[in-house]
Amino acid sequence: MSPTQARSTTTRARILSAAQAQFAKDGYERATIRAVASLAGTDPALVIRYYGSKEGLFAAATHFDLCLPSLDHVAHADIGETLVRHFLALWEGNPADPSLRILLRAAVTHAEAATRIRGLFAEQVLPAIRVVAPDRPALRAGLVASQILGLALCRYILEVPPLVDMKPDDVIACIAPTLQRYLAAPLDGGFTANA
Amino acid sequence: MSPTQARSTTTRARILSAAQAQFAKDGYERATIRAVASLAGTDPALVIRYYGSKEGLFAAATHFDLCLPSLDHVAHADIGETLVRHFLALWEGNPADPSLRILLRAAVTHAEAATRIRGLFAEQVLPAIRVVAPDRPALRAGLVASQILGLALCRYILEVPPLVDMKPDDVIACIAPTLQRYLAAPLDGGFTANA
DNA sequence: GTCTATAATTCGATAGAC
DNA sequence: GTCTATCGAATTATAGAC
Numbered sequence: 001m002s003p004t005q006a007r008s009t010t011t012r013a014r015i016l017s018a019a020q021a022q023f024a025k026d027g028y029e030r031a032t033i034r035a036v037a038s039l040a041g042t043d044p045a046l047v048i049r050y051y052g053s054k055e056g057l058f059a060a061a062t063h064f065d066l067c068l069p070s071l072d073h074v075a076h077a078d079i080g081e082t083l084v085r086h087f088l089a090l091w092e093g094n095p096a097d098p099s100l101r102i103l104l105r106a107a108v109t110h111a112e113a114a115t116r117i118r119g120l121f122a123e124q125v126l127p128a129i130r131v132v133a134p135d136r137p138a139l140r141a142g143l144v145a146s147q148i149l150g151l152a153l154c155r156y157i158l159e160v161p162p163l164v165d166m167k168p169d170d171v172i173a174c175i176a177p178t179l180q181r182y183l184a185a186p187l188d189g190g191f192t193a194n195a
Numbered sequence: 196m197s198p199t200q201a202r203s204t205t206t207r208a209r210i211l212s213a214a215q216a217q218f219a220k221d222g223y224e225r226a227t228i229r230a231v232a233s234l235a236g237t238d239p240a241l242v243i244r245y246y247g248s249k250e251g252l253f254a255a256a257t258h259f260d261l262c263l264p265s266l267d268h269v270a271h272a273d274i275g276e277t278l279v280r281h282f283l284a285l286w287e288g289n290p291a292d293p294s295l296r297i298l299l300r301a302a303v304t305h306a307e308a309a310t311r312i313r314g315l316f317a318e319q320v321l322p323a324i325r326v327v328a329p330d331r332p333a334l335r336a337g338l339v340a341s342q343i344l345g346l347a348l349c350r351y352i353l354e355v356p357p358l359v360d361m362k363p364d365d366v367i368a369c370i371a372p373t374l375q376r377y378l379a380a381p382l383d384g385g386f387t388a389n390a
Numbered sequence: 391g392t393c394t395a396t397a398a399t400t401c402g403a404t405a406g407a408c
Numbered sequence: 409g410t411c412t413a414t415c416g417a418a419t420t421a422t423a424g425a426c
Binding site: 107108117138139142145146148149151157158160162181 | 338340376
Binding site: 239244 | 391
């Protein structure tokens with residue numbers, strides 16, 4: 001690789017990293033090409049040159065994988081805790097992946113981001129759930145999504161007390177039983193018969 | 196009231212109603228003064244004249260009350276169902292109050308809207324919960340917020356299947372036990388001791 | 391009380407020099 | 409490969425006629 005090409009790839013990477021930071025902080029509309037370029041220490045024109053448009057930059061900034069663990073290798077009574085622990089690690093890991101924060105911030109006003117989130121649960125969470133809960137897996141995945149995304153919204157975006165200040169293990173202790181019920185509750189009793 | 200004043204107040208009301216519709220549909224940034232004026236059948240300048248600025252218009256468009264029922268008048272085993280049923284009615288009532296949808300759409304990128312949502316739970320949900328659950332009411336209110344807002348996000352904003360197409364009673368049947376546990380679970384066992 | 395015209399910014403995106 | 413300069417469009421907000 002020639003020196004100019006090497007500088008190019010590092011600049012590209014700096015721009016992408018800056019874009020992720022800006023999208024995560026401000027959402028899609030408020031994040032500007034100019035701010036991204038400034039944070040990356042480069043020029044707005046280069047951002048467009050490398051990623052085509054703001055939409056292209058956003059698409060590049062939100063490619064990722066949930067890396068869900070295989071749920072059939074954990075004790076059936078622990079699948080709820082396993083799931084919430086995995087998601088918390090994804091949000092608070094070192095370094096934390098900004099992709100989920102970006103998608104959640106953007107999805108409420110950005111149709112493509114909303115589609116992406118639906119895709120994450122349909123293509124990654126749902127199959128993992130189907131393995132351990134063959135009955136009504138889509139309903140279970142939707143309920144899991146509502147609690148996981150609601151927790152993320154309150155803890156990381158809205159910063160609702162006391163959720164925002166709780167230790168991860170305490171959050172897990174509160175939320176895990178909910179997910180466990182969504183994943184393992186019998187259809188009669190816990191759930192309605194027609195859902 | 197003179198005829199001109201009467202026309203003024205109706206125009207004011209039309210603008211406010213149009214603003215609520217636009218904010219609910221597009222979020223804060225994408226909703227424009229022009230679009231609000233157009234929907235209200237009037238002029239962009241009038242919007243500013245009446246509400247001062249876009250921020251002032253937004254503040255006026257999100258004044259409302261959750262109108263929570265008093266939880267100490269329902270059977271203790273039914274408080275979870277009562278809460279989720281009330282929130283669903285708020286979202287899907289006829290006519291549905293757009294305020295919650297506006298706040299949720301805006302809160303992820305609008306600091307004041309996020310503060311408003313925190314205020315709703317702190318000033319209206321928390322006191323109602325304190326009456327029926329004196330131990331750790333703030334924690335319980337936060338957990339309730341995470342599930343209620345997560346449900347609203349998935350059902351009304353992201354339109355996650357199958358949540359978006361479920362009948363209200365089926366949603367209630369799935370979510371009520373979760374809220375019931377958040378509201379009534381003993382601190383040892385259901386929750387961690389240090390949360 | 392209402393509207394036309396426009397000021398003042400700010401944005402995404404492009405053209406072209408170096 | 410990078411940057412300067414700028415275009416064209418959109419926005420909020422204002423000034424002033426009717």
